[in-house]
Amino acid sequence: MSAASTSPVIERGTATSRIAAVAVAVIIALLAIAPQFLSAGAVDRMTALFIYVILAAMWNALAGFGGLVSVGQQVFFGLGAYFAIRLADAGLKPFASLFVSAIVVGVVSVPLSLFMLRLRNGEFAIGMWVIAALTHLLVNLDRLVQGETGTSLISLNVYDAGTRRMTIYWLALASMTALLAMLFGLLRGSTGAAIRAIRDNEDAAASVGVRVTGTKRLLFVLAAFGIGIAGALWLATSITFQPKTYFNVQWTAYMIFMVLVGGIGTFEGAILGALVFFLIETWFGGTGVWYLIGLGATAVLFSLFLPRGLWGTVEERFGLRLLPVGYRVRLPGNPTAPADDGTAPSPRQSTQHQEKA
Amino acid sequence: MSNQIIQGILLGGYYALIACGLSFMFSVMRIINLAHGSLAVFAAYALWWLASRFHVSPFVGLLIVLPLMAAIGWTLQRFLLERSARGGALLPILTTFGLAIVIDNLLFEQFGADTRSLAPYIGSLSYDSWEWPGSIYVGKLAVIMFATAVVLLGGLQLFLTHTRLGRSIRATSEDPDTAGLVGVDARRVNAIAAAIAMVTVGLAGAFLGMRATFDPYAGAPQLLFAFEAAVIGGAGSLWGTLVGGIVLALAQTLGAQVHPQGFLIGGHAVFLVVLFVRLSTSGLGLRGLLRLPSRSAS
Amino acid sequence: MSLLSVENLVVRHGLLQAVRGVSFTVERGERLALVGANGAGKTTLLRAIAGAHQPAAGRVLLDGADLSDVPSHKRVGMGIALVPEGRKLFVQMTVEENLLLGKTAGRPGDWSVDRVLEMFPNLKPRRHARTGHLSGGEQQATAIGRALMSNPDVLLLDEVSLGLSPLIVDRVYDALQGLISSGTTIILVEQDLNRALAVSDRVICMLEGRVALEGSTRDISREDVTKAYFGLHRKSTGSVPA
Numbered sequence: 001m002s003a004a005s006t007s008p009v010i011e012r013g014t015a016t017s018r019i020a021a022v023a024v025a026v027i028i029a030l031l032a033i034a035p036q037f038l039s040a041g042a043v044d045r046m047t048a049l050f051i052y053v054i055l056a057a058m059w060n061a062l063a064g065f066g067g068l069v070s071v072g073q074q075v076f077f078g079l080g081a082y083f084a085i086r087l088a089d090a091g092l093k094p095f096a097s098l099f100v101s102a103i104v105v106g107v108v109s110v111p112l113s114l115f116m117l118r119l120r121n122g123e124f125a126i127g128m129w130v131i132a133a134l135t136h137l138l139v140n141l142d143r144l145v146q147g148e149t150g151t152s153l154i155s156l157n158v159y160d161a162g163t164r165r166m167t168i169y170w171l172a173l174a175s176m177t178a179l180l181a182m183l184f185g186l187l188r189g190s191t192g193a194a195i196r197a198i199r200d201n202e203d204a205a206a207s208v209g210v211r212v213t214g215t216k217r218l219l220f221v222l223a224a225f226g227i228g229i230a231g232a233l234w235l236a237t238s239i240t241f242q243p244k245t246y247f248n249v250q251w252t253a254y255m256i257f258m259v260l261v262g263g264i265g266t267f268e269g270a271i272l273g274a275l276v277f278f279l280i281e282t283w284f285g286g287t288g289v290w291y292l293i294g295l296g297a298t299a300v301l302f303s304l305f306l307p308r309g310l311w312g313t314v315e316e317r318f319g320l321r322l323l324p325v326g327y328r329v330r331l332p333g334n335p336t337a338p339a340d341d342g343t344a345p346s347p348r349q350s351t352q353h354q355e356k357a
Numbered sequence: 358m359s360n361q362i363i364q365g366i367l368l369g370g371y372y373a374l375i376a377c378g379l380s381f382m383f384s385v386m387r388i389i390n391l392a393h394g395s396l397a398v399f400a401a402y403a404l405w406w407l408a409s410r411f412h413v414s415p416f417v418g419l420l421i422v423l424p425l426m427a428a429i430g431w432t433l434q435r436f437l438l439e440r441s442a443r444g445g446a447l448l449p450i451l452t453t454f455g456l457a458i459v460i461d462n463l464l465f466e467q468f469g470a471d472t473r474s475l476a477p478y479i480g481s482l483s484y485d486s487w488e489w490p491g492s493i494y495v496g497k498l499a500v501i502m503f504a505t506a507v508v509l510l511g512g513l514q515l516f517l518t519h520t521r522l523g524r525s526i527r528a529t530s531e532d533p534d535t536a537g538l539v540g541v542d543a544r545r546v547n548a549i550a551a552a553i554a555m556v557t558v559g560l561a562g563a564f565l566g567m568r569a570t571f572d573p574y575a576g577a578p579q580l581l582f583a584f585e586a587a588v589i590g591g592a593g594s595l596w597g598t599l600v601g602g603i604v605l606a607l608a609q610t611l612g613a614q615v616h617p618q619g620f621l622i623g624g625h626a627v628f629l630v631v632l633f634v635r636l637s638t639s640g641l642g643l644r645g646l647l648r649l650p651s652r653s654a655s
Numbered sequence: 656m657s658l659l660s661v662e663n664l665v666v667r668h669g670l671l672q673a674v675r676g677v678s679f680t681v682e683r684g685e686r687l688a689l690v691g692a693n694g695a696g697k698t699t700l701l702r703a704i705a706g707a708h709q710p711a712a713g714r715v716l717l718d719g720a721d722l723s724d725v726p727s728h729k730r731v732g733m734g735i736a737l738v739p740e741g742r743k744l745f746v747q748m749t750v751e752e753n754l755l756l757g758k759t760a761g762r763p764g765d766w767s768v769d770r771v772l773e774m775f776p777n778l779k780p781r782r783h784a785r786t787g788h789l790s791g792g793e794q795q796a797t798a799i800g801r802a803l804m805s806n807p808d809v810l811l812l813d814e815v816s817l818g819l820s821p822l823i824v825d826r827v828y829d830a831l832q833g834l835i836s837s838g839t840t841i842i843l844v845e846q847d848l849n850r851a852l853a854v855s856d857r858v859i860c861m862l863e864g865r866v867a868l869e870g871s872t873r874d875i876s877r878e879d880v881t882k883a884y885f886g887l888h889r890k891s892t893g894s895v896p897a
């Protein structure tokens with residue numbers, strides 16, 4: 001490495017990633033005009049897909065980047081819907097109430113984070129589940145909700161079905177795009193280095209002065225806010241609010257499935273996972289209980305045999321990176337990622353550990 | 358009121374039963390098994406199946422189900438948890454959560470959505486009670502359950518302190534690497550510990566089925582009860598789980614007095630209060646709420 | 656045949672190569688001292704012999720049997736016992752419990768709790784005390800006793816004097832003297848050069864993961880060792896013949 005010609009090159013994007021950036025813009029533009037050409041049913045399905053992408057990306061932000069595995073994220077999904085109901089009941093315009101609700105969820109998550117982020121690993125995971133269970137019970141006490149009977153976002157009925165469908169579609173698309181952009185910006189910005197440092201080794205990160213708790217809190221609040229939007233949007237698509245449906249742990253199960261299959265700790269992986277989940281649901285959702293068994297079994301198998309998920313594995317094999325959130329050092333004579341010296345890295349420190357600045 | 362307190366204390370025995378396996382596994386292998394509750398429900402279904410299909414009394418059925426649970430624990434550790442734990446502390450959470458989904462839905466597929474109970478198969482035991490002074494009636498089953506918890510916890514304590522295997526388990530729990538250097542086969546010890554934990558889960562499942570009803574998705578609340586009791590019981594000894602179980606049950610009983618929906622709320626609330634107090638008094642660096650006698654800041 | 660042979664052993668900690676191609680043999684009844692500066696790879700070498708680290712290359716043979724795929728707990732059963740650096744006691748357990756754990760492998764032999772307590776009389780009153788509450792000397796005695804309880808053929812002693820006052824170190828070595836003169840095979844890592852040379856038949860000085868000097872204690876001068884210790888020997892022809 002002494003000669004100048006062999007010095008490493010530090011780069012942010014790759015040629016592939018610049019093409020990908022253009023492609024992303026084109027895809028978003030196409031998605032925005034897509035409802036003109038899609039059936040009503042297809043528009044609804046696409047809306048569901050956008051919501052899944054939000055859920056996967058937000059759970060991935062928390063677990064994949066913040067190292068915080070929660071099995072109680074349904075609490076924010078449920079609260080997003082519940083606050084929307086409450087705000088609309090208080091007279092807010094229904095569509096406005098969806099977003100104000102998400103902000104309320106984000107605000108609520110701040111004091112919660114002070115408390116919960118001091119738990120570790122499995123304790124945090126189940127601790128969040130307890131929070132979700134308790135919140136569910138408390139929401140049931142609200143007279144407006146009428147226990148498990150539930151209620152509806154009636155005020156949405158002032159719009160005719162077509163307008164409602166289109167509006168929700170565009171809102172979902174816009175929310176997804178905005179949340180992904182926020183996450184992408186966060187990971188590329190100065191916080192991104194801290195996030196990756198925490199992901200690779202929390203104690204080491206703390207010892208070199210990374211603000212571990214502050215960074216984790218940021219991710220926790222972002223995830224709460226995003227999942228809150230998802231819950232509110234889901235309410236808008238289905239109109240009815242039954243606490244049991246929204247505070248169901250199944251939502252977290254879906255998030256875990258999507259992220260685990262797609263690739264935990266990779267930005268693209270969560271999106272890929274949501275797509276995979278969407279397709280599986282479309283094809284096998286009708287098989288009922290076997291579909292759920294299959295989801296659970298797939299999650300177990302991925303965690304055991306492919307813990308980096310599909311995207312993580314592809315990225316590692318081919319050095320492919322579409323939406324680079326970090327830097328990478330390219331050693332001369334090695335067109336892809338630098339070799340790992342034969343030491344098998346643990347799945348948590350996926351290939352991006354070469355991406356540190 | 359004193360009647361309710363006694364019922365609450367006795368119910369605490371059940372929570373101690375379901376919690377001790379969870380905290381035992383955590384203290385030895387550092388894994389929180391999210392399929393814990395689902396496995397208890399599985400055991401309840403196994404007993405129910407034996408009783409309804411072959412007229413095997415649940416107490417006799419335990420002779421079949423408990424060894425089965427031990428085998429499941431061994432297999433689980435050897436083929437799932439061991440591999441998963443090598444991938445870091447977070448992966449076992451995902452693996453066991455996936456497992457819980459599989460178990461719950463397989464039970465649903467096999468037994469349908471109907472709620473079941475073992476009560477019809479244990480004769481008058483499900484409703485018989487003793488009258489204690491002060492016209493307090495205590496259910497025989499509740500007393501048996503509590504006594505089982507005490508015997509189990511005591512037995513486990515004796516086993517851990519006075520047998521060679523018990524010492525090996527404690528050594529592995531404290532420092533698996535050094536345990537290997539003194540001749541302890543940590544893999545074997547972990548598999549045995551998982552088997553023991555699953556036997557306690559089987560017992561808990563039996564009492565769950567006898568004292569109440571269950572359905573395929575009853576595992577999640579059982580997991581939460583177990584976790585709450587274990588955390589409330591805290592860092593003391595195994596007996597801490599009994600204290601934790603009793604506190605949880607009393608809070609639920611109190612909650613039910615305040616509001617018809619208050620039973621579960623009371624339990625979750627006391628858990629959070631204990632957690633809050635513990636977090637604000639312990640300062641930072643809280644590394645584990647669930648902790649058996651062994652393990653310290655060494 | 657040598658009791659223990661180490662052949663071209665390479666051990667890595669991630670990217671760091673702690674042991675870089677070390678070879679040596681130990682005969683039955685021999686006492687080998689490993690010396691070298693901090694970070695020379697002595698502890699890693701001992702731990703690799705005990706099976707606590709997997710070597711990246713090379714192998715360890717005991718009585719001619721390859722130990723490559725033998726996990727640490729089985730090596731104890733085959734007669735290798737390590738007294739680890741920093742003692743690594745089970746601090747929540749009593750002296751007696753720690754000693755009994757040494758018996759887990761079940762090798763036949765004379766060592767018992769009572770015999771260990773005779774060797775280290777200061778442990779007698781602490782028999783049922785938790786080792787976390789013991790003094791450094793008492794802890795070290797327990798750690799040595801725990802290793803002896805497995806009736807080892809080869810005893811690996813890693814820095815038994817670390818963190819102990821000179822007086823206590825004397826006591827520990829006095830207790831070990833019986834063992835040393837009884838013909839037990841011992842490999843010891845020791846910072847105190849004089850002490851290392853006093854109790855050993857042969858000495859290996861390690862530098863940056865390699866053997867810098869190897870020789871019989873009788874033929875080797877303290878100066879040679881000191882030179883090798885600091886890497887000054889490189890100017891000369893190489894290692895001194897044994």
